[in-house]
Amino acid sequence: MTDEPGRLDRRKIKIAARGSQERRRHARVSLRLHGRFWSEEHGEHACRLVDISPGGARILSRLKPAQGDRIVLLVNGIGRLEGDVVRAGEDDFSMAFRATDRKRDKLADAITWRFNKERLGLDEDRHAPRKPGRGRARIRLSDGVVIAANVIDVSVTGAAFECLERPRVDEPVRVGEMSGRVARILDNGFAVVFDPPEAQTNDSEAA
Incomplete structure (x- = not known):
């Protein structure tokens, strides 16, 4: 018996996001x-x-x-x-x-969504259920091309996006005010790990 594509995607996304979920369970943010x-x-x-x-x-x-x-x-x-x-x-x-x-997990999602929403320039998807991780982001690739992607998962240290485009692993990208690199390719998109805070500051000064 084979997995349905949707179920397989969600399973892989969950596995890929497990590390960021554990980090955000304890992260204190302003x-x-x-x-x-x-x-x-x-x-x-x-x-x-x-x-x-x-x-x-x-x-x-x-x-x-x-x-x-x-x-x-x-x-x-x-x-x-x-x-x-x-x-x-x-x-x-x-x-x-x-x-x-269960409540702490939901709270962790709500906190990281609020923390990242403005600095990543995320737009909520009004047609989707109101829950953390749903929204639209504009991502600038290293060659200057800007793509729009659905947000699958977001944490303090990274995010996963759903889209047709597949940038290469380790390619520099910008999401809103944040810079980062493509960490891995998913079946229906890709995941980005954000640069450390000091690198973000240097990038902003150089821009």
């Missing part, structure tokens, strides 16, 4: 998003996210809950999160999320 939080003692208050990972977040707020307080956090573009305050500073506080592994 996201300046507005939101609100609620606690039983203080009620509801406006706040702003400073950074976040699937395990917790740092939040800026005029009102600071006490360490140990139970918090319900609602962040624009991320959703509803619950957890406990683990550190209370002068003008911010940190919380650890209470979440299942």
